[in-house]
Amino acid sequence: MRQSLMTIDGEAVGGDDSFEIINPATGAPVGRAPQCSPAQLDAAMNAAQRAFTTWRQDAAARREALHRAATVVRKSAQELGPLFTEEQGRPLFASIGEITYSADWLDYYADLEMPDESVVTYPDRTLEISRRPVGVVGAMTPWNAPILLAMWKIAPALAAGNTVVLKPSPFTPLTTLALGRILADTLPPGVLNVLSGLEPLGRDLVAHPTPRKISFTGSVPTGKLVAAAAAQDLKLITLELGGNDAAILLDDVDIDAVLEPLFFSAFANTGQICEATKRVYVPRRLYGKVLDALADRARAARVGNGLEPGVELGPLTTPFQRDHIEELVEDARAAGATIAVGGRRLPGDGYFFEPTVVGDIEDGTRLVDEEQFGPALPVIPYTDLDEAISRANRSPYGLGGSVWTKDLDRARAVARRLDTGRVRINTAGQIPPPEAPFGGVKWSGIGVENGPWGLAAFTELHVTEIANP
Ligand code: NAD
Numbered sequence: 001m002r003q004s005l006m007t008i009d010g011e012a013v014g015g016d017d018s019f020e021i022i023n024p025a026t027g028a029p030v031g032r033a034p035q036c037s038p039a040q041l042d043a044a045m046n047a048a049q050r051a052f053t054t055w056r057q058d059a060a061a062r063r064e065a066l067h068r069a070a071t072v073v074r075k076s077a078q079e080l081g082p083l084f085t086e087e088q089g090r091p092l093f094a095s096i097g098e099i100t101y102s103a104d105w106l107d108y109y110a111d112l113e114m115p116d117e118s119v120v121t122y123p124d125r126t127l128e129i130s131r132r133p134v135g136v137v138g139a140m141t142p143w144n145a146p147i148l149l150a151m152w153k154i155a156p157a158l159a160a161g162n163t164v165v166l167k168p169s170p171f172t173p174l175t176t177l178a179l180g181r182i183l184a185d186t187l188p189p190g191v192l193n194v195l196s197g198l199e200p201l202g203r204d205l206v207a208h209p210t211p212r213k214i215s216f217t218g219s220v221p222t223g224k225l226v227a228a229a230a231a232q233d234l235k236l237i238t239l240e241l242g243g244n245d246a247a248i249l250l251d252d253v254d255i256d257a258v259l260e261p262l263f264f265s266a267f268a269n270t271g272q273i274c275e276a277t278k279r280v281y282v283p284r285r286l287y288g289k290v291l292d293a294l295a296d297r298a299r300a301a302r303v304g305n306g307l308e309p310g311v312e313l314g315p316l317t318t319p320f321q322r323d324h325i326e327e328l329v330e331d332a333r334a335a336g337a338t339i340a341v342g343g344r345r346l347p348g349d350g351y352f353f354e355p356t357v358v359g360d361i362e363d364g365t366r367l368v369d370e371e372q373f374g375p376a377l378p379v380i381p382y383t384d385l386d387e388a389i390s391r392a393n394r395s396p397y398g399l400g401g402s403v404w405t406k407d408l409d410r411a412r413a414v415a416r417r418l419d420t421g422r423v424r425i426n427t428a429g430q431i432p433p434p435e436a437p438f439g440g441v442k443w444s445g446i447g448v449e450n451g452p453w454g455l456a457a458f459t460e461l462h463v464t465e466i467a468n469p
Contacts, residue, residue, distance in 0.1 A: 001029060001031055001032060002030065002031030002032070002083075002174065003018070003031065003032055004031055004032070004033050004034070004173070004174050004177040004178065004196070005034065005177065005181060006034050006036060006040070006044075006177060006180070006193075006194055006195050006196055007177075007180035007181055007183075007184050007192065007193055007194045008040060008043050008044045008047055008193050008195070009043065009044070009047035009050075009051075009189045009190045009193070010047075010184050010187075010188070010189025010190065011184075011189070012181060012184070013034070013040065014034050015034025015035045015036060015037065015040070015196075015197075016035070016037060017034070017035040017037075018032040018033060018034050018035055019032065019033055019035055019170060019197075019198055020032055021033060021087050021170075021171070021172070021173065021174055023086045023087065023089075023350075024087075024088070024089040024314070024315040024316060024317050024318065024319075024350060024351045025086075025089055025304075025305040025306060025307070025314060025315050025350045025351075025352075026305065026349055026350055027348075027349030027350055027351075028349070030083070030086045030087050030174060031087075031174050033170070033173045033174060033177060033196040033197075034196055034197070035196070035197045035198060035201075036167075036195040036196060036197040036201050038204065040195065041165075041195065041201070041204055041205065041208060042208075044165045044193040044195055045136060045165060045208055045210035045211070046210075047189065047190035047193055048136040048163040048164065048165050048190055048191075048193055048210070048211075049135070049136055049163075049210055050190055051163045051188060051189060051190030051191045052133070052135055052136060052161075052162065052163045052190075054188070055158075055161060055162075055163055055188065055191050056132075056133050056161035056162070057161075059114075059161070062110070062158065062159060062161065063110045063111070063159075064110075065158075065186060065187055065188070065191075066106045066107070066109060066110035066155065066158060066159060067106070067107060067110045068186045069103075069106050069183055069186045069187060070103040070104070070106035070107040070110070071103075072182055072183065072185070072186050073099065073102060073103040073106065073151075073179065073182070073183070074099075074100055074103040076099065076178075076179070076182050077096045077099035077100040077103075078096060080095075080099055080175050080178055080179070081095040081096035081099060082095070082307060083174055083175050083178060084096075084098070084099065084146075084147065084175045085306040085307055085314070086174075086307070087171070087172045087173075087174050087175065088143065088144075088146065088172045088175075088314075088317050089270065089306055089314035089315045089316070089317050089351075090269050090270070090306050090314045091306040091311050091312065091313075091314060092306055092307055094268075094269070094306075095306070098145060098147050098148050098431075099147050099175075101148065101431055102147050102148045102150075102151035103151075104433075104434055105151040105152060105154075105155035105156075105434050105450075106151065106154075106155045108155070108434035108435070109155040109156050109158075109159035109434070109455060110155075110159060112159065112452060112455055114131050114160065114455065114459070115131060115452060115455075115456060117129065117130040117131075121468075122468075123468070124467065124468055125465055125466060125467050125468055126465070126466045126468060127463055127464070127465050127466075128463070128464045128465075128466070129461060129462070129463050130461075130462050130464075131160075131456065131459035131460070131461060131462065132161070132459060132460060132462045133160045133161035133162040133458065133459060133460075134160075134162055134212045134213045134236060134458060134459065134460050135162060135163075135210075135211070135212040135213070136162065136163055136164070136165060136210050136211045136212065136213075137153070137157045137162045137163070137164045137165070137211055137212075137213045137214075137215055137458065138165050138167075138205045138206060138208065138211035138213070138214045138215070139153040139154070139157070139164055139165070139166045139167070139214075139215045139216075140166075140167050140168075140202050140205065140206075140214075140215075140216045140217070140218060140226070141153070141166070141167075141168050141169060141176070141217050141218075142169050142217055142218045142219070143168075143169035143171040143172040143317050143318065144269060144272040144273060144274070144317065144373075145269070145273070146168050146169065146172045146173075146175060146176050147175055147176065147179065148431065149217045149240075150166055150168065150176055150179070152217075152438075152449045152450060152454070153166070153215045153217075153449070154166065154192060155434075156449070156450075156454045156455045156457070156458050157213075157215065157458045158187075158191060158192065159455060159458075160455055160458040160459050162213070162458050163190060163191050163192070163193075164191070164192050164193065165193045165195065165205065165211065166180070166192065166193065166194050166195070167194075167195050167196070167197070167201060167202055167205055168194070168196065169218075170196065170197065170198045170199075170201075171317055171318050172317065173196040176194060176196075177194055177196055179194070180192065180193075180194030202222075202226075203225070203229065206226050206229040206230055206235075207229050207232070207233070209233065211235060212235055212236060213235060213236040213237070213238075213458065214226060214230050214235050214236070214237050214238075215237075215238045215449075215457075215458075216237065216238070216239050216240070217239075217240040217241075217274075218240075218241065219241065219242050220241045220242050220371075220396075220397075220443050220444075223239045223241040223445070226239065227239060227446070236457075236460075237446060237447070238439075238445075238446065238447035238448075238449065238457050239445045239446045239447065240274070240438070240439060240440070240444075240445045240449060241274075241399075241440065241443060241444050241445045242274060242371045242373070242397060242399070242443070242444065243274050243275055243276075243278065243371060243397045243398075243399025243400055243420075243440060243444050244278045244279065244369070244370070244371050244395050244397040244399075245275060245276065245277055245278050245279075245397075245399055245400045245401045245402065245420070246277075246278070246279050246280075246281055246388075246391070246392035246395075246401050246402075246418075247262060247265065247266075247277040247279070247280045247281065247401070247402045247403075247404060248281045248385075248388050248389070248392060248401070248402070248403050248404070248414060249262075249280065249281065249282045249283065249286065249290060249404045249405070250283070250385070250403065250404065250405035250407065250410060250411070250414070251283040251285065251286065252405055252406050252407055253286065253404045253405050253406070254406060255286065255289055255290055255293055256293075258404045258426060259293050259294070259297055260297070261426070261427055261428040262277065262280070262294070262404060262428070263294060263297045263298070263301075264428045265277040265402060265424070265427075265428035265429070266278070266280070266377045267298070267301065267313060267355055267375055267377070268428065269314075270313050270314055270315065270316055270317075270353075270374060270375050271325075271372065271373060271374040271375040271376070271377075272316065272317060272321070272373055272374060274399055274444075275399055275400040275422070275429070275432075276373075277377070277402060277428075278371060278372060278373075278377070279368050279377070279378050279380060280294070280377060280378070280379045280380065281380050281381075281382050281388040281391065281392065282379060282380070282381055282382065283381070283382060283383075284381040284382065284383050287359075287379070287381040290379060291340050291357065291359045291379045292340070294340070294357045294377065294379060295340035295341040295357045296341075298341045298342060298354075298355035298356065298357050298375075298377075299341050299342075299355075301313050301355045303346070303352060303354070303355065305350070313355060313375065315350045315351040315352045315353075316351045316352070316353060316374055316375075317351070318351065319351050321351070321373060321374055322345060322351040322352070322353050322374070324372070324373070324374065325353050325356075325372060325373075325374035325375065325376050326345055326353065328366050328367045328370065328372050328376060329343050329356055329358065329367065329376050331365065331366045331367065332358050332361055332365050332366070332367040332378070335361070335365050336360060337358050337359065337360050337361040337365065337367070337378075338358065338359045338360040338361075339356060339357075339358055340357040340358065340359050340379075341354070341355070341356065341357050342354030342355050342356030342357065342375070342376070343356050343358075343376075353374060353375055353376070354375070355375045356375055356376040356377065357376075357377050357379060358376060358377065358378045358379065359378075359379050361378045361379070361380060362380060363380070363391050363394070365378070368380065369395070371397065385414070389414060389417050389418065392418060393417075393418065393419045395442075396442055396443040397440065397442060397443050397444050398419050398420045398421065398440050398441035398442035398443070398444045399420060399421055399422070399440035399444035399445070400420050400421060400422040400423065400424065400440070401415075401418045401420045401422075401423050401424075402423060402424040402425065402426075402427070402428075403415055403418075403423060403424075403425050403426075404425075404426055405425075405426070408425065411425045411426070412425070419441060419442070420440065420441060420444075421437075421438070421439045421440040421441055421444065421445070421448070422438070432450065433450075434450055434451070435450070435451050436450060436451055437449070437450055437451045437453045437454065438450045438454075
């Protein structure tokens with residue numbers, strides 16, 4: 001069985017203890033990951049602190065190292081893709097795609113200039129304003145897109161001159177650990193440390209006195225714990241949390257034209273995407289047609305082991321997530337909703353749940369109000385567009401949303417009224433590109449990742465005031 005190793009100070013490190021990682025498509029073990037001990041956490045923090053003193057000093061060396069790292073990550077995609085699918089469940093093409101695309105962040109940030117130093121001059125004094133790295137960054141990632149989301153942190157943090165201690169989710173640590181080993185040949189020791197472990201490792205990482213910044217992607221409840229723990233030590237935080245994105249279809253929508261992107265906006269990665277469509281609002285006149293079209297598409301979806309060619313939707317990544325989806329669907333059924341298609345877990349040892357479309361459901365039902373993060377989509381009729389917009393906004397979440405119509409002016413007007421970090425018009429969207437800010441409002445997060453804003457988030461402003469001679 002695969003025994004993965006952590007990376008601490010450039011070295012491959014095992015643990016006194018280890019834990020098992022399960023293939024969600026089969027229920028069989030994929031491998032074991034080390035349980036990082038408190039002493040190993042200290043060692044990683046010390047290594048990152050030591051490496052920071054040199055890494056922060058030479059921007060040209062950092063650029064070169066990040067470009068080299070991008071090449072290495074791209075080259076690793078074919079080899080690591082199957083491991084990614086075995087621990088996370090998604091189709092192989094999507095695993096390889098995520099690893100390959102994640103390398104773009106390393107190239108992008110290698111070339112991005114830190115916002116220029118600015119100088120303010122008065123007759124008697126001059127103020128020089130610059131940005132500097134914060135120091136050691138503690139980074140935590142979820143299980144739904146472990147490599148991309150790690151790279152959204154690693155690339156800008158390292159480019160700005162920080163060093164990183166990264167901890168992937170204990171459900172999917174293997175590909176990230178493998179990447180840590182691959183990058184250990186490219187980055188100086190201590191610059192990127194990759195640890196694995198069950199809780200309380202994440203908690204201990206946030207509470208550790210060394211990191212000055214915590215960059216966290218995960219659920220709202222854990223995000224709140226992270227914010228509270230970081231506050232004890234006044235650490236900087238970026239939180240990328242959950243969402244409950246509404247898709248609003250307008251009355252002129254071409255259902256046939258939007259069906260495929262609308263379906264995948266909700267079901268790609270088996271619904272386990274923070275910015276997936278999690279509820280659909282449809283003009284009452286079109287409701288039956290849209291419900292049937294989505295149900296037909298879900299019925300036709302090829303569900304299976306992501307290693308098999310042609311599979312569109314894999315299993316849920318964890319048994320808890322499968323149980324959560326089942327619970328929300330049962331709750332909707334009990335409330336009188338119609339299960340247009342799906343609604344049941346699939347037999348066997350994998351964590352599969354049928355692609356499910358639910359009608360006759362309203363706001364106030366858990367499947368509509370909560371983040372399901374899985375393949376069960378509620379479709380809700382509306383009579384008045386203002387009402388649909390206010391229902392979309394009546395949520396503690398504010399990550400994304402989408403508008404579907406032939407009329408781009410109307411779409412933009414609706415988009416402007418949605419209280420979210422992003423809105424997509426007539427598209428399921430690709431993975432958000434490195435250049436654009438990504439983040440949510442309300443409970444969906446604090447701060448953004450990516451673009452120059454994502455780089456600035458790993459820096460602090462520094463002012464030097466000088467008396468003019
Ligand atoms: P989670 O909150 O359970 O775990 C996220 C990470 O935090 C994991 O590495 C976990 O081990 C760690 N962790 C657990 N307890 C901790 C603690 N007390 N202190 C510090 N770290 C701790 O989230 P998940 O279930 O892995 O991921 C799914 C969630 O992530 C969904 O809500 C999804 O919407 C969200 N997400 C958000 C984005 C975004 O960019 N906004 C992207 C992907 C996923």
